Amino acid sequence: MPKTVFYRANAIVYFQGDKADGIPILKTGKIELAYEDIQTGAEIRESIKTGEFFGVKAALGNYPHDEIAMAITDCLVIHFSIAEFESFVAEHPRILMKMLQVFSTQLRRIHHQVQNLLSTDRINTNQEAGMFAIGEYYLKEKQYPKAYYTFKKYLQHWPKGIYAPQATLKAGIAEKSLYGNSPAVSEANEESLEPPVPPAANFDEIDARYKMGNYKEAMRGFLSIVQNEQDKAILAIAEFRIGCCLYHLDMFNEAAGQLASAIRRHPDESFLGEELFYIGLCHKELGEMEKAYNFFVKAGNLIPKDGPLYKQVLEKTREVRDMRGSNT
């Protein structure tokens, strides 16, 4: 049986940090909850209406109260055990639904606050790139059903996404490995599969789109070149350009990764200085000034001093030089 307890004005019903045993409901009088705002530390007070349960979250979540409950006037409080509370709300679905709504609003709010703080630190990986990367992981691990699922879902959500041509190709590889009567397709004969993407348009056309600032379109074009082209020199520049497109599409982490792997695959290209410059730009955007500075200096040593890019490199080098200490 729930038991009724009388509290005098100024008495404490429970303290912050107390283990919640049971759930109180205010019958008569006035009760206030007081707690500190997580962000500012300022005290927040909230009054409880008669007929309202309080301290429910701590009791149901099985953690200590994160607020103090004080009687402002003389009060009558009915204490329910958790089992009593559960059977009470089970018979009052409207109260239950109201509580679910209140809790879900609170959860949504706090979830947003957390996400906001996280995104200012730019650690949220791009959703599209993230999902594509998972598909690639499963394909590499030869877990074909999972790879197939992931690429298919990717294409379902982003049919015109930047990785769509690659996802189509790789979903095909995963599917053939799944249903084909031959054993799993190895990396080596991936190229022998007919690519389901249209053949590459000519390089100059795609590069023109890039120069006009159509980065998404240009990126798709460069991706199809990468999948179809045999000429090493064209491959190298297409891979470099994909990195530039990612940079212009504000995907700085991905851009830096793409550029670094382009350099690894094609280390001796004449545009190495330009590639390093773009990696520097990515680090600058990511707030990594020390790294940006180092890349700009390296780029400056490689880029011809009479070319148009050199001035830009010098400018950026100066810009980040003075910002370096600020983020360490």
Next chain:
Amino acid sequence: MNLLDLSKFERFVRTFKENEIIFCEYEPGDTFYLIQAGRVKIVKIIGNIEKIIDILKPGEFFGEMALLENAPRSASIIALENCKLLEFNRSNFEALMTGNPQMAIKLLSLFAQRIYDQKRRFAILTLSDEYARVADVFVMLAETWRLEYMDSDTGKRVYNNSVADIAQWAGMRADRCRQILIHFQEQQRIKVFNDRIEVTNIHDLVRFVNSRRNFQKNQN
């Protein structure tokens, strides 16, 4: 649960075979699930390793954040064995919950825990001192451990977490987090191993975090 409820549920039953993906990290989602039979694993691909974060049993929910918003899934869910799940979405959930108070109470408890977890995470992220943020991650993780393990407590704690895990909770990039961990290691507050991180004395980290938090409060 009476017969009527069961028949009402049949429409929402979905089955998954062992090792099948139920949903994938980053995938947009608007459904959430209650496990009827079988177990599922929650995994994330971190670096080049598929890491199991948790295993869920019959009676447990997952994907419930989809009820609140169309946020991308924060982890992948994979069937550990053949599974029978109830699949809900925002439009049918209220009717289902009203008809099934036990399930609603379970969800209410889950929300209560999630609110607490998120508040705790938020408290870490509001620390402006990056060192305190990293230290508070260890404090938070230790708080969830059972008290009975802490008898005759020397304060030593062992974490099977990677630097990337810690960095994510602390809201910073992994390379920055690593620098801070190295700094703590030089102070002999922690030891970083390939497969684990050991905290020498958690009470020392609690004191450190509290002093930084109080300092920050007084600045405001």
